[in-house]
Amino acid sequence: MRVYLDCVPCFLRQALEAVRLASQDLSIQEKAIRVILQKLSKISWNTSPPHIGREIHTLIKEVTGNPDPYLPLKKRFNQLAINLYPMLEKKVKTANDPFTTTVRLSLAGNMIDFGARPGEKIDIEKEINGALKAPLDKQALEKFKKAVTQAQNILFLGDNAGEVVFDKLLVQEIGPQKITYVVKKKPIINDATLEDAEIVNLTKIVKVIDNGTDFPGTVLSACSKTFINIYEKADLVIAKGQGNYETLNDVKKPIVFLLKIKCPVIAKDIKRNVGDLVIHLNIY
Amino acid sequence: MRVYLDCVPCFLRQALEAVRLASQDLSIQEKAIRVILQKLSKISWNTSPPHIGREIHTLIKEVTGNPDPYLPLKKRFNQLAINLYPMLEKKVKTANDPFTTTVRLSLAGNMIDFGARPGEKIDIEKEINGALKAPLDKQALEKFKKAVTQAQNILFLGDNAGEVVFDKLLVQEIGPQKITYVVKKKPIINDATLEDAEIVNLTKIVKVIDNGTDFPGTVLSACSKTFINIYEKADLVIAKGQGNYETLNDVKKPIVFLLKIKCPVIAKDIKRNVGDLVIHLNIY
Numbered sequence: 001m002r003v004y005l006d007c008v009p010c011f012l013r014q015a016l017e018a019v020r021l022a023s024q025d026l027s028i029q030e031k032a033i034r035v036i037l038q039k040l041s042k043i044s045w046n047t048s049p050p051h052i053g054r055e056i057h058t059l060i061k062e063v064t065g066n067p068d069p070y071l072p073l074k075k076r077f078n079q080l081a082i083n084l085y086p087m088l089e090k091k092v093k094t095a096n097d098p099f100t101t102t103v104r105l106s107l108a109g110n111m112i113d114f115g116a117r118p119g120e121k122i123d124i125e126k127e128i129n130g131a132l133k134a135p136l137d138k139q140a141l142e143k144f145k146k147a148v149t150q151a152q153n154i155l156f157l158g159d160n161a162g163e164v165v166f167d168k169l170l171v172q173e174i175g176p177q178k179i180t181y182v183v184k185k186k187p188i189i190n191d192a193t194l195e196d197a198e199i200v201n202l203t204k205i206v207k208v209i210d211n212g213t214d215f216p217g218t219v220l221s222a223c224s225k226t227f228i229n230i231y232e233k234a235d236l237v238i239a240k241g242q243g244n245y246e247t248l249n250d251v252k253k254p255i256v257f258l259l260k261i262k263c264p265v266i267a268k269d270i271k272r273n274v275g276d277l278v279i280h281l282n283i284y
Numbered sequence: 285m286r287v288y289l290d291c292v293p294c295f296l297r298q299a300l301e302a303v304r305l306a307s308q309d310l311s312i313q314e315k316a317i318r319v320i321l322q323k324l325s326k327i328s329w330n331t332s333p334p335h336i337g338r339e340i341h342t343l344i345k346e347v348t349g350n351p352d353p354y355l356p357l358k359k360r361f362n363q364l365a366i367n368l369y370p371m372l373e374k375k376v377k378t379a380n381d382p383f384t385t386t387v388r389l390s391l392a393g394n395m396i397d398f399g400a401r402p403g404e405k406i407d408i409e410k411e412i413n414g415a416l417k418a419p420l421d422k423q424a425l426e427k428f429k430k431a432v433t434q435a436q437n438i439l440f441l442g443d444n445a446g447e448v449v450f451d452k453l454l455v456q457e458i459g460p461q462k463i464t465y466v467v468k469k470k471p472i473i474n475d476a477t478l479e480d481a482e483i484v485n486l487t488k489i490v491k492v493i494d495n496g497t498d499f500p501g502t503v504l505s506a507c508s509k510t511f512i513n514i515y516e517k518a519d520l521v522i523a524k525g526q527g528n529y530e531t532l533n534d535v536k537k538p539i540v541f542l543l544k545i546k547c548p549v550i551a552k553d554i555k556r557n558v559g560d561l562v563i564h565l566n567i568y
Contacts (some may be wrong), residue, residue, distance in 0.1 A: 005317060008296055008321070009296035009300060010293070012292055012293035012296055016293060026289075029289055033289060034326075038325040041318045041321035041322040
């Protein structure tokens with residue numbers, strides 16, 4: 001998905017959030033925002049939002065000298081999700097339809113991105129219960145279920161720290177032996193890295209690799225050879241979150257996108273509404 | 285009030301709105317946004333938001349070749365307000381406390397700014413009825429009433445087109461003979477100009493002048509001598525809207541600000557909440 005003009009104010013909004021997490025020094029904050037404005041005025045917009053996102057967050061790290069502004073938030077949300085895990089596991093064990101429940105919980109986990117926004121309070125248990133009851137495309141769900149049953153090599157593209165814990169339940173349900181779970185190589189926004197996967201013990205149940213990049217999505221042309229080899233062998237890709245949709249929606253490959261719609265631009269592109277939990281299939 | 289970092293994404297958001305009103309050509313829209321990003325990266329931020337707003341909207345006019353992007357919206361809201369006028373007048377005539385009612389209606393008119401946002405639907409009658417019941421600082425209202433009764437020369441700084449019609453009722457109630465109503469010299473966003481004041485027949489009941497500028501607020505250092513002479517003689521200023529608050533909140537002069545709080549930065553500065561109708565006194 002390409003960058004729309006509507007993305008520009010939003011890039012600035014997110015940059016400001018990151019800058020404030022990265023440094024408390026107002027003059028450094030101002031300098032970073034000026035450098036980003038300068039960069040945005042010149043950079044090509046014929047690309048996807050995660051391309052620009054990476055440029056912006058790289059600049060923020062450079063100007064502020066903080067290599068991982070979201071680290072405290074990621075730690076907090078990893079721990080929060082770990083604490084919720086027994087409750088989530090119980091919901092799956094007592095569910096009539098465990099597959100659907102784990103899909104719903106994985107989608108609920110995608111709201112973690114919201115929680116990561118400083119200042120924005122989120123009632124996680126309410127979100128979880130909401131996700132368990134929210135309208136969901138039943139046809140898409142059935143096709144997704146059939147696809148995971150038939151697939152032998154599934155590539156599971158993760159999204160945010162914390163959210164990984166919610167994905168763990170879906171990984172368990174599908175069968176970890178045929179899944180490779182993918183994280184980012186270096187910190188980018190609140191995306192999960194190998195460290196996050198280790199903290200929440202995902203590495204103990206499934207093979208976890210990084211994609212070789214720090215784009216907040218999956219930019220195939222930039223990914224490592226190791227990743228691309230596994231990607232090419234995969235007969236199904238499960239892609240979490242907006243960043244993966246933005247970078248892979250036009251790719252010819254069987255992909256199931258699982259995401260919570262958080263922005264009007266994506267809502268329009270995917271023909272759904274902001275707030276919707278979406279199973280978007282690239283398999284027909 | 286100075287520019288905060290939070291204003292930067294908001295400048296871009298408003299610029300995009302104006303650019304889309306000014307031109308339907310995507311390449312011109314992109315060019316304008318790039319020029320604005322460039323300008324924002326370099327311009328001093330040790331100023332008020334209307335200073336930056338003026339720079340941005342001047343650039344939009346230059347790049348798009350459209351001298352008044354908001355003209356169709358201003359015409360629409362002038363006409364809408366004219367159509368509402370008999371109903372508004374009736375509300376005042378039948379009111380127990382006509383002064384308070386005209387203050388409330390003038391505050392309701394300040395929502396026109398919201399209505400001017402393309403795509404954002406607004407139920408004006410609902411807003412009006414809401415404004416007639418909304419919580420209002422009674423002490424401030426009493427002080428305001430006393431101040432207008434005692435004043436001999438009142439300068440009434442208008443804000444948006446359409447809103448002028450709502451102000452007309454307050455002008456009538458206070459007494460037009462001691463009021464000079466002020467509009468902008470040239471089009472800026474949806475601010476009222478002399479043309480708007482004429483269309484809604486304000487010029488027939490009260491002296492209307494322009495301030496000599498096209499800042500979306502009142503930047504005294506840039507105003508015309510004619511305006512400054514009248515400003516200096518005024519023993520009370522009534523200032524409508526956020527732009528006037530942003531440019532005059534630190535000025536030593538008896539000023540009554542009447543505004544609907546539309547942004548979190550101003551809400552924080554004025555210690556109120558977004559959505560509040562505010563009578564803010566600079567007279568003690």
